[in-house]
Amino acid sequence: MQSYWFGDVKDGSCLPCSGTTADLADRLLSLRTSMDRFVLPDWTMARDCGFCRDRADYLAKLRDVCVVIAKRRIREKYQEKDTELLQMVRTLDELDTVINLLSGRVAEWYQIRQPSFSRKYRRTPAHSLVRSIGQRSGGVLGRVTGDVERLSLTRTILAQDVSGRADEVMPNCSALIGGLVAARLLLHAGGLLPLARSPGSAIQVLGARTALFSHIRTGTPPPKHGIIFQHRRVHNAPRQVRGRVARVLAAQLAIAARVDYYRGVTAPEFLERAQARIDAAGRVP
Amino acid sequence: MIRVNGVLVSRGEGGVYGERMLGDLRVWDPYRSKLSALYYLGKGIDLEPGMRVLYLGAAHGTTVSHVADYVEVVYAVEFAPRPVQDLLEVARRRKNIVPIMADAAQPDQYAPLLEPVDLICQDVAQPDQAAIALRNCAFLKRGGTLILMLKTRSVDVRTEPVVVFCDAVSEIQSAGLVVRDSTWLAPYHHDHAAIICEKEQADAISS
Numbered sequence: 001m002q003s004y005w006f007g008d009v010k011d012g013s014c015l016p017c018s019g020t021t022a023d024l025a026d027r028l029l030s031l032r033t034s035m036d037r038f039v040l041p042d043w044t045m046a047r048d049c050g051f052c053r054d055r056a057d058y059l060a061k062l063r064d065v066c067v068v069i070a071k072r073r074i075r076e077k078y079q080e081k082d083t084e085l086l087q088m089v090r091t092l093d094e095l096d097t098v099i100n101l102l103s104g105r106v107a108e109w110y111q112i113r114q115p116s117f118s119r120k121y122r123r124t125p126a127h128s129l130v131r132s133i134g135q136r137s138g139g140v141l142g143r144v145t146g147d148v149e150r151l152s153l154t155r156t157i158l159a160q161d162v163s164g165r166a167d168e169v170m171p172n173c174s175a176l177i178g179g180l181v182a183a184r185l186l187l188h189a190g191g192l193l194p195l196a197r198s199p200g201s202a203i204q205v206l207g208a209r210t211a212l213f214s215h216i217r218t219g220t221p222p223p224k225h226g227i228i229f230q231h232r233r234v235h236n237a238p239r240q241v242r243g244r245v246a247r248v249l250a251a252q253l254a255i256a257a258r259v260d261y262y263r264g265v266t267a268p269e270f271l272e273r274a275q276a277r278i279d280a281a282g283r284v285p
Numbered sequence: 286m287i288r289v290n291g292v293l294v295s296r297g298e299g300g301v302y303g304e305r306m307l308g309d310l311r312v313w314d315p316y317r318s319k320l321s322a323l324y325y326l327g328k329g330i331d332l333e334p335g336m337r338v339l340y341l342g343a344a345h346g347t348t349v350s351h352v353a354d355y356v357e358v359v360y361a362v363e364f365a366p367r368p369v370q371d372l373l374e375v376a377r378r379r380k381n382i383v384p385i386m387a388d389a390a391q392p393d394q395y396a397p398l399l400e401p402v403d404l405i406c407q408d409v410a411q412p413d414q415a416a417i418a419l420r421n422c423a424f425l426k427r428g429g430t431l432i433l434m435l436k437t438r439s440v441d442v443r444t445e446p447v448v449v450f451c452d453a454v455s456e457i458q459s460a461g462l463v464v465r466d467s468t469w470l471a472p473y474h475h476d477h478a479a480i481i482c483e484k485e486q487a488d489a490i491s492s
Contacts, residue, residue, distance in 0.1 A: 004397045033393045035423060040401050059358055063376065063383050066398065070369055070386035077366040216443060 002039050003031050005065060006046040006058075014049035021061075025068045081169045082192040088162050089187045095155045102148045103130050109141055127152050170195075171266045172256035176274060177231040177249070184227045185253070196261035203257070204228065204250030228253070237282050248281035286324055286331050286355075293324055295354035301375055302347045311351065315473045318348040319408055319434045322473035328466055329481060330404070330430050332356050339402045339424055341389040341417070342409035344368045346375035346382070352406070353379045360399055364388045390417050392424070401426045410439040415456040422462065425484045431462065434470075435478040446476045457482055 002009045005028050007016040017024055043058045052058040077083065103126050110133045111117050122129070127149070134145030163179030170192060173182040188206040189195035195203070205212050207226030215222040225246035229235055237245040252274040259267050287294050287310065294310035305312040315322040323329040332338075332355035343349045343361035345368045353359045361376070362385045363369050369386045376382040387394040389409055405425055407418050418433045425431060435453050437446035454464055462482040470477040 028397060031397055033396045035393050035396065035420070038393070038396050038423065040396075040399065040424065043400055059381065059383070062398065063380070066383050066385050067373060067376070070373055070384055073386045074366045074369060213442070 002041070003033070004041045004046075005062065006041075006051045007049065009041065009045060014045050014051075016046070016049045016051035021064045021068050024061075024065045025072065028065065028069065080191075082186060085162070085165045085169055085183055086187055086191065088158065088165065089183045092155065092158050092162055093184075093187075095151060095158065099148060099151050099155060100126075102144065102151075103127070106130055106133055106141065106145055106148060110137060113137065113141070170257065170260040171264075172259045172271060173253055175266065175271050176253060176256055176278075177228060181227060181230045184230070188227060192257070192261050196257040198254060198257070200247070200251035200254035203253050204246055225250075233278060233282060238284050241282060241284055245278065245281045249278050252277060293321055295351045297350070297354035298378060301350045301378075302345070304347075311354065313351045318351065319470055319474055319477060319479065320348050320352070320406060320432070322470045323432070323468070323479045325473065326468055326470070328468050328479065329432060332404075336404055337400065337402045339399065339405045339421065341405065341407040341421060343372055343384070344408075346372040346384075348406075348408070349382060350375050350379060353382050356404075357381060358383065360385060360402065362387055362389050362395060389421065392421050396423075399424050401429075403429050405429070405431045406434070407432070408434040408436075410436050412440050414440060415453040419457065419460045419462075422460075422484060427484055427486050429484050430465075431480075431482045431484070433457070433480040433482065435480055437476045437478065446478070450478050450480075453478075454480060461485075 005024065007014050009015075017027060043055065046052050046058055047054065052061055107119060107129060119129070124132070130145050130148050134142055134149065137145065159180060162183050163174075166179035166183040166186070167174045170182050170186065173185065176182075177185075185203065185206055186192060186195055189198055189203075198206075205223050205226045206228075208223035211220070211223035214220045224243040225234055228246055228249055231249065234242060234246050234249060255270065256274065259270060287296060289307050289310060292307065293313045293315070294307055295313055296310055299306045299309075299311050301311075304314065313321040315325040320329070332352060334355065334357065336356040337358050337360075338352055338356050339360045339362070340349050340352060341362050343363040346361060349359055349361045349372070358381045360383045361372060363372055364387065366386075369384065372382075372384045376384040383398070385395045385398060389407070390411065390413070402424050403426055405418070405421055407414065407421070409417060411417060414433065414435055418431055422431060433453070435450060437444075437449040440449045440453070450467075454467065457480065458464055463485055464480060464482050466481040468479055470479060
């Protein structure tokens with residue numbers, strides 16, 4: 001017997017499906033087709049058994065079913081917990097870029113208005129510099145500084161959201177390297193499933209694409225770390241053990257990502273063991 | 286194919302992706318569409334009004350919309366949810382596009398929806414592009430054509446495009462398809478090749 005979207009065909013006779021478009025979609029999604037024994041249908045079979053009136057009707061019904069299935073699949077995909085997190089991290093990174101660009105520009109602009117102003121020998125962080133420029137400038141420059149400040153506030157709130165969401169979506173990874181860095185790993189892997197399927201060696205160099213490909217192509221030294229460098233245990237580690245810390249951390253993250261994907265809850269015993277391993281790797285012999 | 290003063294166009298409702306119009310004809314830009322580039326290079330096979338086409342890697346449905354202007358029906362397969370949203374919108378206004386959200390590498394997922402087709406166009410960014418095309422040849426009529434847009438950089442960035450191309454051609458030939466023609470899509474697209482193959486008539490296969 002061959003099963004098609006419009007019905008089952010056996011020994012040349014066709015048993016058409018009845019029901020709504022949604023019923024047809026349900027049936028289709030439950031079909032298991034093997035390509036080895038598959039025989040393509042002729043649309044006239046559907047007409048002859050009374051499923052549709054003519055070619056136009058056949059195609060119209062087929063389109064309706066396909067649209068229903070596509071919409072359903074899209075909804076399922078978007079309901080996965082990590083999908084929105086990916087957008088949040090992208091927005092966060094883009095906010096950073098925009099804020100940096102605009103703060104730099106604002107300072108340059110202000111320097112034209114106040115030739116005596118210089119950023120040298122100042123200990124003020126960028127955001128308070130922007131604020132003080134804003135207080136002393138009117139007009140459009142004042143507005144832009146105000147916008148930058150508002151963007152910075154949004155960024156702070158978003159960063160907390162990202163971190164909180166990452167704790168939910170990937171509790172074990174977040175526990176090891178913190179929500180923000182974990183979320184960035186997720187972004188570079190493209191989702192929790194691809195991250196869970198990545199080996200530790202891939203996670204170690206996620207985000208170091210340029211260095212990795214220059215290594216593969218021209219034989220420059222391989223990158224020791226990608227995004228995981230942002231974690232303090234990697235960037236604070238003494239130079240001679242930094243590669244080792246990155247490697248061990250990445251290996252533990254690979255396990256953590258799998259626990260996150262397949263179990264979805266914190267695994268305290270695993271975390272304890274993983275932390276001990278990473279600490280041991282950071283000790284200088 | 287309809288050409289106006291050397292410009293490739295298709296006849297249909299405009300405004301799908303902001304394409305330029307020449308009267309009621311939609312300009313089909315070779316720099317945006319690999320299939321259009323193929324026609325500009327004087328290759329490929331003409332799209333006929335009665336054709337049934339399977340388009341793998343339909344993406345946002347821009348090229349698909351032009352193909353649909355020419356042929357009877359296009360089965361448009363795309364996997365990623367974001368482009369499928371756009372594809373659905375294109376299909377809503379063009380009644381001869383059947384949007385299928387499925388993985389082209391797993392034809393069994395959508396086999397019950399299809400019928401034998403005259404032409405398969407494949408434009409997917411996967412490392413096993415030739416294998417995907419061969420798996421989908423089950424849907425091709427005898428005497429039908431497969432146009433494989435080979436994205437050599439998606440197969441392997443480290444290998445020279447020419448090597449990737451030759452490997453793909455020999456893979457297709459050893460599977461029993463006849464490679465009729467092939468071309469690089471420069472200057473419109475870099476490191477992209479088009480391989481035009483034909484599934485032979487039944488008697489030729491059995492001999």
